Amino acid sequence: MTAIMSTMRAATVVAFAATAVAAPPAHSALCNAKTAPIQIRLAYAGDHGMAVSWNTNEQLANPTVYFGKDSRKLNRFASSQVSTTYPTSATWNNHVVIKGLEPDTTYYYQPQCGNQTYTFKTPRPAGEHVEFNFAMVGDMGTFGPDGLSTTVGKGASNPLLPGQLTTIQSLTDFQNSYEFIWHVGDLAYADAWLKEETSGYVTPLNETDGGAEYDKILNDFYGEIEVLSSTRPYMVAAGNHEANCDNGSNLDICPPGQLNFTGYRAHWNMPSAESGGVENFWYSFDYGPVHFVTFNTETDYPNAADEPGGEGDEDAGPFAPSGTQIAWLKKDLASVDRKKTPWVVAAGHRPWYVSTTKCVECQAAFEPILYQYGVDLVLSGHKHFYERHAAVWNGTAEEINADPTYPWYIVNGAGGHYDGLDTPATPYVSTSRKVISAYGWSLFTVHNSTHLTTQFVASGNNTVLDTATLVKKRKY
Known part of the structure; x- marks a missing residue:
């Protein structure tokens, strides 16, 4: 790890010390175009907290949210000392965690030097069995x-059709229909720059830009999702396209700051501190009757896909x-109170039940644990199509309505x-039941x-x- 990333980890601890107090100080005199908030994004931070993150074009001494x-x-504010950047980044990442909030409550907020007020809603408390x-x-x-x-x-396929909505536009249209978004890996695809240049899609800048x-x-991506991430918690998992800048081409052209998940680590503030996890890689949180778990299919398990020698x-x-991630996952799942949160939903980027190349190493590491602790639903991405399976353990299927x-x-x-869509084999x-x-x-809908x-x-x-609907016979 670089010294910069070590500093980021230490700074994150400070962010979680932020508390809500009254009477915000005057701040308008400190504001200018470079301190204006951009790319605003939310994440849950325990039952009574919310992480607010945003970027600026210069460092902030004490990032503050009103x-x-x-x-x-x-009339309240929370501050931190977390305003970090990294080599090749044009912006600074600011993180503040607001604590002591009431559950299932709407709050209005504004990052410092902003001119727009946004809203967020805190999670329903664990054990509240209400549809969401x-x-x-x-x-x-x-x-x-x-x-x-x-x-x-050249060589690409599946463009949008004229008049077709993007997924961001579609999610925006449905924004009042869900409480949060879970993006299970591969965000932004900034590492597609090389492919886009060599195919003539964007004006070539050359490999030494x-x-x-x-x-x-x-930055385009984080600006585009702000319409979603500024009003709904945007929970994320690590995918392979967050790892390095060269899309797996191994050309050794990635400059410092575009290696080893640097941007992913800097931009997000997932609830690992509240759940005993590690950074934005593995963590958990409760929402009403559900315990949600994010695990990391890219690194930190035996023969991990994105570690040296992996797939x-x-x-x-x-x-x-x-062994840290595996031990954490077992401990986290073993501690779930199924009377409070009868549902357990887990997500990791790479799938092992899929009608194309599967992640064998992921299956060996995670499937036994997810089965042992009675996880109800496992979500993944990585393959660029939709495939709904049966309930499965070790290749044997059960139907979800029984x-x-x-x-x-x-x-x-x-x-x-x-890159467009994939074609399943x-x-x-x-185990497959529907492919789109x-x-x-x-x-x-729970x-x-x-x-x-x-x-x-x-x-x-x-x-x-x-x-499709999963039906479980429970006594609670």
């Missing part, structure tokens, strides 16, 4: 001139001593990015302690192309 229950009276929805998306990158659009470069095109795409060969990680004892598996990496694997090759995202429904929403026209 908030309150009345949009006309932001959440959105899931995978493998969604930048849209427009630096990403997926109605044109493609100092990382400018990569950073441009990254992805990105020479990334590790981020903790050997009280399965195995985890239910869904793959959705169809969010949309420059036929015949589909025996279209850009889209998933809407989940009805009660026994019924959970998924819908695949085609982004292009907001139509629902698949619906």
